[in-house]
Amino acid sequence: MIFLQLFYTFLKIGLFGFGGGYAMLSMIQGEVVTRYNWISTSEFTDIVAISQMTPGPIGINSATYVGYTAIMNAGYSQTMGVLGSMTATFAVTLPSFILMLAISKFFLKYQKHPMVEAVFSGLRPAVVGLLAAAALLLMNAENFSTPHDNLYQFVISVLLFITAFVCTRYYKINPILMIVLCGAAGAILY
């Protein structure tokens, strides 16, 4: 029964979760913590922290973790917990998978239609704004610290930011290599 509820809940989150991982997190909290009490608020806070720290989209990370924890909290075995994480991850992906297939098909077919062209002529500049906003929103104390809280970390963060920006944009360093190098710098410098 809890598996069905888990599936249905994450299907709903996948279907109505517009606006990226963070918007999804608040939906997950509303359903999983407040409504069903499958996990506690402090467990949820931990899950959010780990989802942000580990690789992968935050929506997928949190679905996987919440699925596992909810089933474990309900008193099932670890194997069932793994099944729970599969259920939640599958459910959260399914709606967008179906929708995106339909949209992709439509787009590839009517891409050259003048009206579709017109819509995208408005969307393209907005996407640039979206990207800029994403970068600006991430320039916060959580990612950079502040001169007041931790001057050393702030200075290192700004230097790493500038290095990564210049290296990827002007010297075409592979972004994956850049992430690995900055992770190593963090391990050495802190």
Added chain:
Amino acid sequence: MNIYLESFGIFFKIGTFTIGGGYAMIPLIEEEIVNKKKWINKEDFVDLMAIAQSAPGVFAVNMAIFIGYKLRGIKGSIMTTLGTILPSFLIILAIALFFQQFKEYQLVENIFKGIRPAVVALIAAPTFSVAKSSKINRYTIWIPVISALLIWLLGVSPIYIIIIAGIGGYLWGRYKHSKSEQK
């Protein structure tokens, strides 16, 4: 190499290094899929971001679905989706099963302190290359500026920006169309 395995492998690699949310995938897709593999061109890449943002669900997965579909239809999109999801699924599962205290390791914390500002830079950099491929000029520069400010300072959800920009583009297209018919 078999295209299914190849696309799965590349998205597995991209999924592994997408740290800090879906937008972190943009520089990786730009490098691996647009520049290296040339599976989609720069213009389609911009359109794809608009599409992935306007559909519900996980942004990064939405992008993977589109690219997979463009490559090899439904089967292709299944491969790219699995590739994107699997690394995070396996890592989270390993953490949930074996190291619940993962985030308390000082070394892990330090590595991420180094990675986080880099990820922000990796998201900032494509803003400029995308601005170039979406042919922003002095008549259209206000659109990204206003959009970014609305989201950043006023907390407007990106989905509304997408809807308004789409409608705006449509109306502008009709207006230009009717004008050219009058001539």
